[in-house]
Amino acid sequence: MGKLPKFYDSNLLVGTESSDDAAVYRISDDLAMIQTVDFFTPIVDDPYTFGQIAAANALSDVYAMGGEPKLALNIAAFPNCLDPEILGEILRGGADKVMEAGASLAGGHTIQDDEPKYGLCVTGFVNPASMWKNIGAETGDVLILTKPLGTGILSTAVKGEMASEEETAYAASVMATLNRYARDKVADLQIHACTDVTGFGLAGHALEMAKGSGKTLCISLGSLPIMKGALDYASMGFIPAGAYRNREFAGGECEFSWKNHSGESSENFWLEKTRCEAVENETGRSETIINEAELAAREDIVFDPQTSGGLLLSIDSQDADRAISRLSSLSLPCAVIGRVINLQKKHLVFVK
Incomplete structure (x- = not known):
């Protein structure tokens, strides 16, 4: 273009x-x-x-x-x-x-x-x-994701004849769910920016929001809603080719905080006081990550290309609790996954 x-x-x-x-x-x-x-x-x-x-x-x-x-x-x-x-x-x-x-x-x-x-x-x-746009996120906004991640990895596992019928059916039901229902729940709230998470994965679409807004998005890997089975298949290497392209596209603007030991970054200040709250996802987990293997799998998840993924909302912090309360009444898991902060060295910062 x-x-x-x-x-x-x-x-x-x-x-x-x-x-x-x-x-x-x-x-x-x-x-x-x-x-x-x-x-x-x-x-x-x-x-x-x-x-x-x-x-x-x-x-x-x-x-x-x-x-x-x-x-x-x-x-x-x-x-x-x-x-x-x-x-x-x-x-x-x-x-x-x-x-x-x-x-x-x-x-x-x-x-x-x-x-x-x-x-x-x-x-x-x-x-x-x-009208919502994918730019306009403001410092202090809360980031909410309205569908679980993992469709690309699960689709790859299906092709490899590894995914169970239950996992396959659930992924299909998530992909076939209209984002209409999530939009309706938050349409009257202060949404400063919005995009749907599709082929460029969470990292790619979040990067477009961050760049266009002139901000850094700080995202907690431990708070991501993830489809059952996706972490296991990611650990087993069922990574779609699109995920590698997404990593090449967005990876240069990503900082993974646990890999930076210089002590120079200040982007974790908000997380030190308050952990990102998460609606319990399909794995039944919302606690901190317990091992390096899961951490690596969650890193793969953020680059996983999604099909008919959820909405990534940058919402005024005063409306965040109300949004989560409403979205939680829907059939799919949603989560607060991070916050918008002032621009740092990278446009995306991922914390545990």
Whole structure:
């Protein structure tokens, strides 16, 4: 994108300059249009479930902007050698998820390709005054993650025929869950920045927020909500290729505090007094990390590419408890994972 010409329009509220989740164009003083497109190859075997996950992933970009999706178009690729009923099931899964979102599906476009691909082009709307962006985080904000991490690692374990049916089904249910429900719970609170955690992993998307906001995000690895089994599979080496690319992309801006013994950093000051609170995650653990192996696995988790991941919220500290209380009523584990602090040497600091 850096080599493409820049487009200047006073009504283009969000374009390519901030690596945000979707484009936003102002129609009037109190109405703006959100547009996004996303599609990918199957990550589960069941066609209907794949359709649901792909649709939820595409719709998520609108929710990450604080908006409401209204119109969707299918975008699909499908091999001639496969049964057309498989494509029908994929499209049915997507249609059901669009209906759950309260939007309308109005057609789309399909091409022939060597492997299946599916997703949506989504149009939504938002009041510009209440629009969320992935920049604007303020010092003192609390960071909340609304879904557990680990979908990339679990998907890799599935391909390696290691993941159990229970773990596979749970991961699919997490990915198919709309971020609509999390957005609805916090829409009236003071959200200073928001993004959804998808292909660039927690570290990659957090880095975009930190850079765009001119801040450092301090994140507690021990407070991350993580899917059951993901830590074990990470320790066993089931790391997707995307995680290595994400580490290459974001790793240079990451400081892992336990590796720095110089005593020069001050970014842990907030954690020395108060541990990050965490809603009990799927592993049933919210205590401090107990061994180096788990610490290394959690480090891998922050670079793990997510599919239809949760929202990363930078919320005013006065609203954090209220947000967690509301989000905890949903079916998925969420957690306070850190705080926003003044800019340090690195944009991301990870503590135990």
